[in-house]
Amino acid sequence: MRKKGLVAFGLAAVMTASALTGCGGASDKKESGKKEAKGTVYYLNFKPEADAQWQELAKLYTDKTGVKVNVVTAAANQYETTLKSEMGKSEAPTLFQVNGPVGLASWKDYCYDLKDSDIAKQVTSDDFLLKDGDAVDGIGYAIESYGIIYNKNLLKKAGYTQDDIKSFDDLKKVAEDITKRSKDLGFSAFTSAGMDGSSDWRFKTHLANLPIYYEYQKEGIENTDAIKGTYLDNYRNIWNLYINNSTTSSKQLSTKTGDDAVAEFVTEKAVFYQNGTWAYSDIADLGDDNLGMLPIYIGADGEENQGLCTGTENYWCVNKKASKEDIQATLDFMNWCVTDDTAVKCMCGAAGAMPSGQDGMGFVIPFKKNLTSDNPLVNIANDYVKQGKKPVTWNFTTMPSEKWKNDLGSALTTYASKQTDANWDLVKKAFVDGWKKEAAAAKK
Template identity: 50%
Template sequence: MKKNFLSLTVSVAMAGTVLAGCSSGSKDSAGKVYWLNFKPEADEALQQIAKDYKEETGVEVKVVTAASGKYQETLTAEMDKSEAPTLFVVGNQAAVKTWGDYCYDLKDTDVYKELTTDDFTLYNGEEVASIGYCYETFGIIVNKTLLAKAGYSVEDITNFNTLKSVADDIHARAGELGFDAFTSSGMDDSSSWRFTGHLANLPLYYESVDDNWTECPAEVKGTYLDNFKNIWDLYITDSAVDKTTLATGGYDAEAEFKDGKAVFYQNGSWEYSALSEVYGDDEMTMIPIYTGVEGEENQGLCSGTENCWAVNKNASEEDINATLDFMKWLVTSEEGTKMMSEQFGEIPYKNAAENNNVFFKAANEALEAGKYSVAWAFNYTPNVDQWRSGMVAAMNKYDNGESWDNVVSAFVDGWATQYKAANE
């Protein structure tokens, strides 16, 4: 298992071929850039950076932002136009399978050489189809102040058994403490992705390691579904929320955590900005999602990305060159790296601006201590929305007293069904 891919000190030299004329930085370039953006929350900043870049270089940068949850639909429509995106997102192997024929080989381009790691690089055969422009990390966010009030510290939690012991005790004393162990685990659309995506990543990851996945498997075994059940039972039991109400949604776990109603909150590094409005950096951290897997005392956080740049190889040579120049500027210039850090978080490039996000610091500290990072195996999921929908339905049934076998079936049989549907 890889143990250092988040370290900002890593420097990986890449080799290959570079497109003639790329990264010239010439203001006289006839090329232009069309970026189809994946992150709606970054639109305002990207529109401004496009204006700034044009003032500096004379190169036109058009930024179009897809609506939330509509990226693939928008990309399909835009790629059919005469002026298609030159810069777009291909964020997982399923997307490579769909869009690989449109992806320019980024091997040894100047922006590729700026990467500190290739852990977020996606390949189409031997070609580099897309490269990560940021990464994120998720786990269990901890209110250290409340944990201390309950008589514990993060050092007391090293695996599932110790997590359960602490959470059970806090839940049992919730009345006297004034807070519970876990925030709500709502299963409506605004929250269920945390569990059918991020939590389900744990059993998928360990199975992917066992079976050495290099592409989406036609079938999964569900080897670690008992571990998935361990942590899910803990979430829905050691909480102030009645598990039979989770299906209806309407809960706001972030608000619960900000209001000091619970010690633990499963979420990711993207929550730092919102939570830092309430808590100081010394009041919160992130710990791994422990599920009872053997050796998990050496487990770190779950780190990865679906934010990977691809360049349209069907664009003109001038537009390809202009796009590669722009990408390099974003990850090397002071203005570009500052914007990237502020909008996207940690970026895996040599000149990345300093990021003060304590959750990234927790991820790096774990790696520096020799712990392994948990990769985003959920990126392999076939027909992801449909598969997760099946998981939501099955987990809701379980929460209301039906058999866990429904979840096993949704996980295993649902995967096979969606793989077949995606590959017919």
């Protein structure tokens, strides 16, 4: 299905896939002038943070072509539930997404083969194609990176720079030193590791990716039905660091939200904030020159050569059960999104990139017309690649189910409130036993 070389291909290669440096309103010749509108597009959008941008882009396309594009955005953490509900309706989504091989397993019977589509010809590498045998069931449309975002000025006030942090031991030393002096400094090391539904995905999914990644690397595999948990001690160490050196008591994490963490970071209550390139617009007020980004170090061998966690869980799929007209309309819309100059600017740009003046989506797109980003976090991720640092692949797309993630999140919350070996055993059980159980259930 998804090839191992996805991230090895690197952001740098994607960035250089296009020499374009600006956008106007110029359009693909095929799209110039309205043609008779046939078919409609119903896009079930995965990203709540990009809803306004997709609504504007849909209207722009409809005004240009006459083809109606309806965008519905699922609530955070509710995409799969919403997709199941919408697919059962007479007017089902014509364009939807899956997060990778595990997501595809549930929806492959609905996926139109994109192998010969126009958009497939725009992809800069086959690594971004989600395959089932020879069929192309999905195409990645957004490459993103995450790590530990930090405030350069606060780190400097604490007496450090990024050069002082090259490993987990370094990060631990700095974080614990900041905690010891937090009253005098006026800030904490980390923002709150909230386990409310708006925030817990950062830890039960994104942070959990690290022990999975290193186990896969050690075993030479890309997927498994039975995770061993080889690096769970490392997972415990980084989790301990987050929850014991933050703005918030570890006993209160179940009530802390994603907005709380953003507010703590933007108001300079903490130096470090785990999140990704998509979070730029939330924290841009700190100033581009003040934002840095570190890899998530967990104490694994070789992590000094590690870059950011880079990949995609955003694969576009076309509903093959839609009418021929709706399928073609959807294929045309997808291709327009990645070839039309204005649309590409909307997808790749950050501040003020939309025709209305609102911020763009800030994506790196794996297509020929990708633009150099004005999102500094994206460019930091790209710099790591240029330095020869190996990006950490997004292996969380192989997690067996949402239930697995939720059970792990619950165990992490229990452990945070009382950090005993017995409670960590609950985390191990959710991670290892839960994986085996959910992987087996998925095959039934």
